[in-house]
Amino acid sequence: MKTPSDLTPREAVRRYLDRRSTELSESSVRTYRYRLKLWVEWCEDENIERVEDLTGWTFEQFEAFRSGQGIASPTLHGEMETLKGHIEYLERIEAVDDGLADKVHVPDVPDSEMSRDTMLRPEDAEDLIRYYRTHDNVYGTRFHAALELAFHTGARLGALRGIDLRDYHSDEQFVEFVHRPETNTPLKNQRSGERSVSLLSEVCDAIDEFIAHNRPSGHDEFGRSPLFLTYHENRVSKNAFRAWIYRATQPCVAGTCPHNYDRETCDFRRHSTASQCPSSRAPHHVRTGSITWHRDRGFPPEVTAERVNASQEVIEKHYDKASQRERMELRRRPHLGKLEIE
Known part of the structure; x- marks a missing residue:
């Protein structure tokens, strides 16, 4: 009888996506499928036949391979983050040793690169x-x-x-x-x-x-x-x-x-x-x-978050494009009067 550790990388990814499809949007599943497709193809090229053969060195080699292809830092971050989540799933079903997911390195990316600078001003x-x-x-x-x-x-x-x-x-x-x-x-x-x-x-x-x-x-x-x-x-x-x-x-x-x-x-x-x-x-x-316009017009962060269906953290990191100077002038300066000493 085939055990979880006998799963091929392709079979493991297929099971993982089947499980996640009930809790993710279709677009998110497509993104995960594309990212992990690259992982599966690399594993097959490297003759990695079972998930029990995965090691920290395997992940290091894959990250070096993708990095060497000249992809953008946020793209590499997303791919390795998705891979880490997949390996956590394999830990849960006891296909790999506990702690293996910790060996997947997710590279840090500066906020300035993670955010998207293009917007309709x-x-x-x-x-x-x-x-x-x-x-x-x-x-x-x-x-x-x-x-x-x-x-x-x-x-x-x-x-x-x-x-x-x-x-x-x-x-x-x-x-x-x-x-x-x-x-x-x-x-x-x-x-x-x-x-x-x-x-x-x-x-x-x-x-x-x-x-x-x-x-x-x-x-x-x-x-x-x-x-x-x-x-x-x-x-x-x-x-x-x-x-x-x-x-x-x-x-x-x-x-x-x-x-x-x-x-x-x-x-x-x-x-x-x-x-x-x-x-x-x-x-x-x-x-x-x-979202930047809402914030600059004085909409409270929690109201903006509910209105556009995004967390305050995500808004601050990825969407709110006001510069530090603009934040001071448009959001903070009107509140200075609250600091006056009578």
């Missing part, structure tokens, strides 16, 4: 949104509605495309984010990602205009009525919604092109090439800018 977002709100030719378009909702909620791409008409409450001025994996709109943090987020009346006005005049009627393949549909009357895909945001955030929408391209002939104005515009931004960059 709050001042740029404000300029774009002011333009959309004051120009009839773009007011209430899909680009306008998508940007308004993305920037004011700080929501992730998957959460935004998963909104149904029933989730948007114009009169009460809020939107619900609901985990519906059975009909292909899961939330990253599953049930814990469900929340209601309040909206300003100006945001609701833009969404109402979109629904009334620019939203195609239709249902998805599950009979649901998405807020955002394509003109083929299907729920917008992630790639399509991403392209909408790229188009919505191009600076030439509200002003002159900073790269001196002619707006009328620029190749980047097309749906398929919008992402190549040097100044357009992806949904994640909008989320990053939104």
Whole structure:
């Protein structure tokens, strides 16, 4: 009878991913699968046939191999962190000796490298949104509605495309984010990602205009009525919604092109090439800018965390892009009066 220690690296990874799939989002499972696929292929190239053959030297060699391929420090950090979690699972099922996971080295990465510096700057977002709100030719378009909702909620791409008409409450001025994996709109943090987020009346006005005049009627393949549909009357895909945001955030929408391209002939104005515009931004960059904007506007950390569905620690480390000087001016200086000695 085959024992846990007889598992091949490939079999062990398959079992691990099967177990984790019940507690992780689909996107997280895909990330884990890709990272561990590299580990399995390396093990097979090195003729490592059973997990009981793994040692600290094995992990050291794998880390050196991946590092030698010139990958970025955060990428190596993520791969080794995932591998460590996998080895902890093997310890739990007694496939390897206790303590083996401690021999997996997860390299430290400076915060400046771990965080993502690219974002839709709050001042740029404000300029774009002011333009959309004051120009009839773009007011209430899909680009306008998508940007308004993305920037004011700080929501992730998957959460935004998963909104149904029933989730948007114009009169009460809020939107619900609901985990519906059975009909292909899961939330990253599953049930814990469900929340209601309040909206300003100006945001609701833009969404109402979109629904009334620019939203195609239709249902998805599950009979649901998405807020955002394509003109083929299907729920917008992630790639399509991403392209909408790229188009919505191009600076030439509200002003002159900073790269001196002619707006009328620029190749980047097309749906398929919008992402190549040097100044357009992806949904994640909008989320990053939104979180920084919330913080700079004085939103308490715990309120921001609940609104965008991220821990305060993650927000501080990965999303909040205000500089030290900006933090002093925008967040701390207004509180100086509390320190006055009467």
